[in-house]
Amino acid sequence: MPRGDDIVDSAAPPALAGGGRTVLATHATFAEALLEQAQGTRSYVVVMHDYEPEGRHVVGAEPLTVGRDPARHIVLADAQVSRLHLQIAAVGGDLVVEDLGSSNGTFANDGLRLSAPLVLPPGSGVRVGSRLLVHERCTARDAELARELEKASAYVRALLPARVPSGPIRVDWYFRPSLRLGGDAFGYFPIDDANVAFYLIDVSGHGVSAAMHSVSVVNLLRPKALSADLRDPAAVLDALNEAFPMDAHDGMYFTIWYGVYSAAQRELTYSSAGHHASRLCAQAAASVALGGPSPMIGAIPGFRYESQRCEVPAAAILYLFSDGVFETTGRDGQQLGLAEFLPLLGAAGAGQTGEAERIYRAVRGRSRPGPLEDDFSLLAVSFD
């Protein structure tokens, strides 16, 4: 998970190896930032792990060392990385990477192991163990904005509920924000002793504004926060539609699927607003679509949503997901959709802990390399 404190100014050299101490230089002061701005762009090494930024390090006059040893400028906690693995120096507008005799090697974009110093133009990278080190050339202000986006992403993650691995209702989920940070959020909460609510929302667009919008919706979807009976999905959507008109929220709208499970009746009551159907999988049966066409929240003032009901069979699994889960680009460039995604639901291992992540890996495996285009949000609710 990206953390703000991973982003350090590594221009100052750390303490020498053996000193047992790493000096993290303080971030640039305001005056320094202004000076940097006046001087233009700087080179940063962005450490990527599984398509997510882990840290951002400015490359100054002194080369940066990279390795597993805590005394390095960039420390990678990876068994495939040597204690002193490589060094990176700024030369003009490029970076030059030199492997320092590592055990497992440093690899260029073409997969070849480095046998001599390699020039890294902006936008290119090298692979070290499970990490990708990417050369990013930007202004200090852009780097700060990227850092803020990463912090916003971490905040959205912090709002997501804990998984429930055991009990009569088990909840597993997987969330992976896109690099631009989308507006997905989801949650579940007991309404009273007899009813549990589940929901997933997807705000239009990307970036901090979409994330802020989704956070404000999540904060309303709590007991006593919304002026509607939370056991009544249509009433909840009506209230949200009244609270979040597009015209009053910079044209932003969101889609939502909201359901309430009543354990005594084994019944699910649900409604959706512009959101594709959630899916209910029962053993040895194809999944059932829950939800039909309806306008997004905020699009049509005064629209009245309708609730529907269904019985929940024994050992059923309910899947809620965002469109980023199935709207991906395939390895040969074709657009993938719901038809390609649905067979992944209810497959082997369904209902077990880690299923949501397995589905993510399967989607990743069939999509073109690189980060997914949109947030990936998938909630799997398993019933006894």
Add this chain to the structure above:
Amino acid sequence: MKMEITERPDGLVAIALDGRLDTPGVESIEPQLTAQTVPRGARALVDLNSVEFVGSLAIRMFITLARALAKKQGALVLHSPQPLVRELFETVSLERIIPVHPDAAAAAAAAVATRPA
């Protein structure tokens, strides 16, 4: 994202889009699309035949554009969506807000029908 805007003899404005209407796609056309249609209250036909993907930001752009045009006595009509795009339009009930037609002729007829008396 490519966009071609042409004035038709019947006064309608034909807008042909080609590419993906994802976030970068929308950002690349929205200012020009708005500038060329809203100030003059155009009755605009948007051809989606060559658009393979429509994201949430594009839906937002179309709704915002449709409302801005309606305020100027203009209109926005979409036509010829590909199957996956049509599926999305149905999911979000877009036709309750913006007319969507299977071809250009039907879209033109609908746009002409919005002509102010």
